[in-house]
Amino acid sequence: MNKAPTAGFEEDVGAKTTHHFMYPESAINLNPGVHLVLVPFKPLDLEWLTSALSSGDIQYTYERVKQFIKADKDKILIVNPTFLKYIHDKWTKKHGKYPSTGLIALIFAIHTCTQVSVFGFGADSNGNWHHFWEENDNPGGFHKTGVHDAVFEQRLIERLATEGKVAFYK
Structure with missing residues (x-):
């Protein structure tokens, strides 16, 4: 992504x-x-x-x-922008300004694949959100922008794993 x-x-x-x-x-x-x-x-x-x-x-x-x-x-x-609206309305319940690209890809996969495994989502051991390839001097900034609701997205992925819809590897 x-x-x-x-x-x-x-x-x-x-x-x-x-x-x-x-x-x-x-x-x-x-x-x-x-x-x-x-x-x-x-x-x-x-x-x-x-x-x-x-x-x-x-x-x-x-x-x-x-x-x-x-x-x-x-x-x-x-x-399709309608699919983005569907994700924002039905999956993230309008938390954040719009869903992250990662969540968009995940929901796309749920709708198109028979098996979905999720890697690399969530916070590190210190609770910071960041991209795995970046040196980030403000990894908590993801929470402050309000663009994506990282906590809500994380809980959604965990719920999907509990329901058996995805295999979630932390």
């Missing part, structure tokens, strides 16, 4: 990527055969995707974005 690298972290995250969820501000180049799953949060995100695969005209949304992206054009999926 997003800018998360796998190289160097294979022991923890595996070595195969089938679907890579991103939005323009978190875009990275993808290896051949990987599905780019665009999570469009605004109309400009759709325009960016077209631009990033062709002309490179869009270089800025609310921040600088990749002008071009390497991706298999035959393996692009776009999450």
Whole structure:
């Protein structure tokens, strides 16, 4: 998801990527055969995707974005904004401004896969939320922004595990 690298972290995250969820501000180049799953949060995100695969005209949304992206054009999926609203309304019960990309990917997997295993979600042993690949000088900042309700998302994943809908590995 997003800018998360796998190289160097294979022991923890595996070595195969089938679907890579991103939005323009978190875009990275993808290896051949990987599905780019665009999570469009605004109309400009759709325009960016077209631009990033062709002309490179869009270089800025609310921040600088990749002008071009390497991706298999035959393996692009776009999450319908209605699905995002469904997740926000029904799954997160409107906690936070919108669900995290990780939770969006998880709910997508629950709806499309017969078995779902969850790795890398939640807080570290000190209760801090951060991305595994980052040195983060403010790992508690995730709680303060209000963009995602990390605690609610964590409890939701734990409930899904208790109900047997996902296998959750901390």
